Amino acid sequence: MQSEAKLISQLSTGKLLFVAALIALTWIALRWLRRFFTGLEMRNPRLRFLARQVEPPLRIIVWFAAFLLCTDILAPSKDAFLAALGSAALAIGLGVQDLIKNLIGGLVIVADRPYQMGDLVRMGEAYGEVAQIGLRSTKLLTGDGILVTVPNSEIMNRFTYNANAGVPECMVTTDVSVPPSANPELLLHVAHEVAVSCPYTHLGHKVEVELNERGLTHHAMKLTIKAYVYDHRFESQMQTDLLRRAKRELAAAGILRPVESNATTNVPQEPQVLKQPFRRLPERG
Numbered sequence: 001m002q003s004e005a006k007l008i009s010q011l012s013t014g015k016l017l018f019v020a021a022l023i024a025l026t027w028i029a030l031r032w033l034r035r036f037f038t039g040l041e042m043r044n045p046r047l048r049f050l051a052r053q054v055e056p057p058l059r060i061i062v063w064f065a066a067f068l069l070c071t072d073i074l075a076p077s078k079d080a081f082l083a084a085l086g087s088a089a090l091a092i093g094l095g096v097q098d099l100i101k102n103l104i105g106g107l108v109i110v111a112d113r114p115y116q117m118g119d120l121v122r123m124g125e126a127y128g129e130v131a132q133i134g135l136r137s138t139k140l141l142t143g144d145g146i147l148v149t150v151p152n153s154e155i156m157n158r159f160t161y162n163a164n165a166g167v168p169e170c171m172v173t174t175d176v177s178v179p180p181s182a183n184p185e186l187l188l189h190v191a192h193e194v195a196v197s198c199p200y201t202h203l204g205h206k207v208e209v210e211l212n213e214r215g216l217t218h219h220a221m222k223l224t225i226k227a228y229v230y231d232h233r234f235e236s237q238m239q240t241d242l243l244r245r246a247k248r249e250l251a252a253a254g255i256l257r258p259v260e261s262n263a264t265t266n267v268p269q270e271p272q273v274l275k276q277p278f279r280r281l282p283e284r285g
Helices: 002-010 013-043 045-074 078-092 094-112 184-197 232-252
Strands: 120-123 126-133 137-142 147-151 160-162 170-178 208-212 221-229
Touching (some): 013 045, 045 094, 094 126, 094 137, 094 147, 120 137, 126 147, 170 232, 184 208, 184 221, 184 232, 221 232
Antiparallel strands (some): 120 126, 120 160, 126 137, 137 147, 170 221, 208 221
């Protein structure tokens, strides 16, 4: 109690204002640091993953340095500060359990590195690019442009699926339904050519094509194309391109029925107005 009273007596308005200004300057510095790394990525895309590896630990170091500086300004002595800190921790420990779990989870993520900024991951129902790794939470940007915030404490207790693990390319899987009577050799050849000719395919990795009937009815068979996209940000574009090319080439080979171009079969026609001959009214006398 004497240490706490001594600590409170040493506080002054000038010290409190200085600490508040220091916290504000730290926040501004971190915002500037984020803009710096974003500009660096735009100028040199090859440095995107390297810059995002450096940013999270650097943010933690800046916050930790600001915290130490604030404690050095406010505490009259080390013993008084530790005593007051122990009493405060005991008083508010039960109220901030979740926050402490998230902070510990953020430190574990930065140290263990199950993923990093820029990776394409799945956490539960959320699937997207890691936009930010903070001490409290991790933010994912989905393909629909939705920002999902996941607390770090929950990430430690669930499976996390990483699609690219620190490199730009990742595997893209596309399924096409084909008739079971089709020639398997022709199907595999067309699928391989479709994957190789796709402009998004990273040809430095192996292209795989598979045929599968499990889980399907006897009226259909599944043709699977597995190829790597050169940048995971184009995953959906590559899936669309592979599906479009596969259906077009399979239709040209006579395996799939070509889509009829007659728009009248799909678009409802407007009701026709019957034209009647103009009948002149009798003139009034």
